[in-house]
Amino acid sequence: MADRYSFSLTTFSPSGKLVQIEYAFQAVNQGVTSLGIKASNGVVLATEKKSTSDLIDASSLSKISNITPDIGMVYSGMGPDFRVLVDKARKSSHTNYKRIYNEYPPTRILVQDVARTMQEATQSGGVRPYGVSLLVGGYDADNGFSLYQVDPSGTYFPWKATAIGKGSTSAKTFLEKRWTEDLELEDAIHIALLTLKESVEGEMNGNTVEIGVIGPASDHLLGFEGVKNVPGPRFRKLSPQEIDDRLDAL
Amino acid sequence: MSDPSSINGGSVVAMAGKDCVAIGCDMRLGMQALTISNDFPKIFQFNNAFLGLTGLATDVITLSDVFRYKVNLYNLREERKIEPETFANLVSSTLYEKRFGPYFVGPIVAGINSKSGKPYICGFDLIGCINFAKDFVVGGTSSPQLFGMCESLWEPDLEPDDLFETLSQALLNAQDRDALSGWGAIVYVITKDKVVKRLLKTRQD
Numbered sequence: 001m002a003d004r005y006s007f008s009l010t011t012f013s014p015s016g017k018l019v020q021i022e023y024a025f026q027a028v029n030q031g032v033t034s035l036g037i038k039a040s041n042g043v044v045l046a047t048e049k050k051s052t053s054d055l056i057d058a059s060s061l062s063k064i065s066n067i068t069p070d071i072g073m074v075y076s077g078m079g080p081d082f083r084v085l086v087d088k089a090r091k092s093s094h095t096n097y098k099r100i101y102n103e104y105p106p107t108r109i110l111v112q113d114v115a116r117t118m119q120e121a122t123q124s125g126g127v128r129p130y131g132v133s134l135l136v137g138g139y140d141a142d143n144g145f146s147l148y149q150v151d152p153s154g155t156y157f158p159w160k161a162t163a164i165g166k167g168s169t170s171a172k173t174f175l176e177k178r179w180t181e182d183l184e185l186e187d188a189i190h191i192a193l194l195t196l197k198e199s200v201e202g203e204m205n206g207n208t209v210e211i212g213v214i215g216p217a218s219d220h221l222l223g224f225e226g227v228k229n230v231p232g233p234r235f236r237k238l239s240p241q242e243i244d245d246r247l248d249a250l
Numbered sequence: 251m252s253d254p255s256s257i258n259g260g261s262v263v264a265m266a267g268k269d270c271v272a273i274g275c276d277m278r279l280g281m282q283a284l285t286i287s288n289d290f291p292k293i294f295q296f297n298n299a300f301l302g303l304t305g306l307a308t309d310v311i312t313l314s315d316v317f318r319y320k321v322n323l324y325n326l327r328e329e330r331k332i333e334p335e336t337f338a339n340l341v342s343s344t345l346y347e348k349r350f351g352p353y354f355v356g357p358i359v360a361g362i363n364s365k366s367g368k369p370y371i372c373g374f375d376l377i378g379c380i381n382f383a384k385d386f387v388v389g390g391t392s393s394p395q396l397f398g399m400c401e402s403l404w405e406p407d408l409e410p411d412d413l414f415e416t417l418s419q420a421l422l423n424a425q426d427r428d429a430l431s432g433w434g435a436i437v438y439v440i441t442k443d444k445v446v447k448r449l450l451k452t453r454q455d
Contacts, residue, residue, distance in 0.1 A: 102339035104408070109328065142330055 007124025020129055021122055024077075024152035025132035028164060031076035033199040034063075035163035035171055036135040037192055038147040042185035042215035043137030045074040046192040048200050049210050062237075064212035067091050068104040069233030071138035072212045076165030077152075078131035085130060089114050107138030111148040111156050119154025129153070132162040137214045139234045145214060167199030174198060185215050189238075193246060205247065206240025213238060254306045254354035255376075258283060259430025260292050261390030262302030263421050264360035264371045265404060266383075267413035270441045271369045273300050273360040274421045276390075277434030279307055288433035288454065292390075295445075296321040297331035298361050300438060301341070304390035305355035305376070313353055316344065334361030334370040336394075338380060341381045345378030356389035360440065367442055386420075392428035399424045400438055410446075416438045426453060 010020040047063050062080075064074045067089045075082040092113050097105040105113070111215030114134065117147040122129045134150040149164065150156045161179045178191050189211065197204055219232035233249065238246075251257070259280045264273040279290035294301045295408045301317060303310040324332050334342070334358065338359045345353060358373045367446060372380055372389035386404050388396035399420035408416055418437050425431040435450040 090365060100343045101336050102342075103336060106328065112327075 007125055008123055009126065009128060010122045014180070018122065018153075021153045024129040024131050025133075028077040028133045028152065029166065029168070030102045031078070031132075031165045033163055033165040033167040033171055033196065034074045034076045034135055035161070035175070035195055036074070036137055036147045036149075036159065037161040037183070037188040038145055038159070038173065039183040039185045039188035040181070042188065042213060043072075043139075043145050043147050044185070044192045045072055045135055045137050045212040045214075046196055047074050047210050048196060048204075049077075051206050053210070058207050059240075062210070064210050064237060066212075066233070066235040067110060067136075067200045068138075069109055069178070069235060070104060070140065070214065071136065072214055072235045073134055073136045074210075074212065075132045075134050076168075077133060079227065081130045081132045082134070085114060085117065085132065085134065088117055092117075100158070106140035106143060107136065107148065108143065108158075110138065111136050111150060115150050115154045115156045116150060118150060122153060126191065129247055131219060133157075135162070135164060137212070139214050171195050171199060185213065189213070189246060190250070193243075193250060197250075206243035209243055209247075211243055212236070213237040255304075256391050256430060258305070258307040258310075259391050260290075260304040260307075260310075261388075261396060261421065261425050261431040262292055262304050262356075262358050263388045263396050263417060263424075263426065264300075264302060264358050264373075265386040265400065265408075265413055265417045265420075266360075266371050267408040267410065269362075269369065269372055269409045270408075270413055270439060271300075271360045271362060272410075272413045272417040272439045273302055273358070273371075274417050274435060274437035274438060275302055275304075275403065276392075276421070276425045276431045278430070278432050278438065280430060283429075284420040287320050291436055293436060293438060294318075296337060297325070297333075298364050298440075299332060299334040299337035300360045300440065301337070302358040302360070302389060303355050304357075305353075309355050313344075313355060313357070319337075320344070323425040331364065331378045333363050333365070334359055335363065335386065337361070338370070338374075341374060342378040342380050345374060345376065349377050356393070358387045358389050359454060360387075360438075362440055362442055364442075372441065391397060391430040392424045394419060395424035395427045410439050410441055411450070414446075414448070418448075422450065422452055 161175040217231040262275040275292040279287040386400040
């Protein structure tokens with residue numbers, strides 16, 4: 001595609017706008033709500049798993065994906081575009097970082113990399129912008145827990161708590177009232193579920209809602225025991241049962 | 251005109267002590283038997299990692315520039331200093347990139363991790379295999395002599411001043427038994443809060 005087209009399909013309008021990127025934002029805002037909340041001891045990512053039919057096997061699709069053991073990502077917008085970005089981020093975290101420094105990239109570096117990929121799709125020949133906004137939550141030793149949003153334009157912002165997609169404006173107002181500096185992870189999960197409840201149309205249970213958590217290192221998820229100085233991954237998905245338990249407590 | 255690692259000559263050695271590390275090098279630059287310079291240091295500092303580079307002098311110069319460039323960009327991108335362990339892995343991947351046309355060098359890295367305070371030393375072969383050591387690492391044309399000196403003189407948990415004496419004696423006596431090393435020596439003693447660089451008074455032959 002890109003080699004046959006030497007010109008960009010995203011060009012300026014007389015008013016100075018890049019209309020293709022505006023349209024990409026429309027694709028995002030038509031997508032299902034996703035949100036992220038940064039707590040003092042972790043980050044929560046949450047989204048609704050909207051199925052068009054009851055015959056769909058919901059468990060086979062994962063909307064919240066991990067990129068490195070300590071970084072996870074969720075989206076609003078076009079699922080296929082998200083899938084491609086996840087694959088690129090996972091690969092690049094190894095080729096452009098781990099295979100050079102033998103450690104996983106810090107969250108901000110990973111975010112900048114994904115943002116660059118999304119920007120390139122607004123300026124390269126023959127391609128269209130990605131129709132997703134991403135929420136990236138992660139942990140690294142120097143910066144602690146962080147939450148970033150990446151837009152189709154390639155802009156990225158750090159957030160304390162935010163929402164993207166269809167019900168994002170009302171969700172953000174909701175979060176603004178409830179977010180505090182000393183929120184703990186469990187409180188953040190509670191608030192995430194409350195916020196999602198406002199925008200979810202159908203039934204809300206462990207199979208229609210996905211929650212990802214970046215929290216304390218889970219050594220039991222390593223897959224082996226007895227090796228010193230190897231912390232477990234911080235990214236973890238809550239099982240449908242764990243989500244149902246918390247929904248019952250709402 | 252054959253073995254690139256022994257045309258110019260030179261030696262480096264690093265040792266770990268109690269919450270400190272020391273790294274030293276000779277000052278000779280030669281063309282086989284002819285000594286051209288007695289002011290060619292082989293230790294370079296990148297944030298809190300010290301790199302000792304022996305071998306073909308052109309590669310020593312080029313690599314010190316390459317790492318200066320890579321570490322500067324790391325500082326700008328990551329907005330933080332590079333740690334010795336991370337720098338060592340950067341050295342390893344840089345060298346392996348040239349697996350089938352290598353740099354003819356024998357690097358060693360020494361430093362103290364600014365977060366954990368742990369001393370770190372390691373050596374590499376010319377294609378980047380990391381040799382992690384808890385006691386000492388050696389490199390250069392007098393490395394057989396350095397191995398012998400370090401193995402006998404080194405003991406664990408040396409304080410900075412004692413580590414300095416130990417490393418200096420290992421370096422001096424090894425380079426005096428090597429025709430291609432010598433003509434001066436520099437020793438860095440690194441602790442958490444300061445670095446002391448000493449120029450040793452040595453035999454000038």
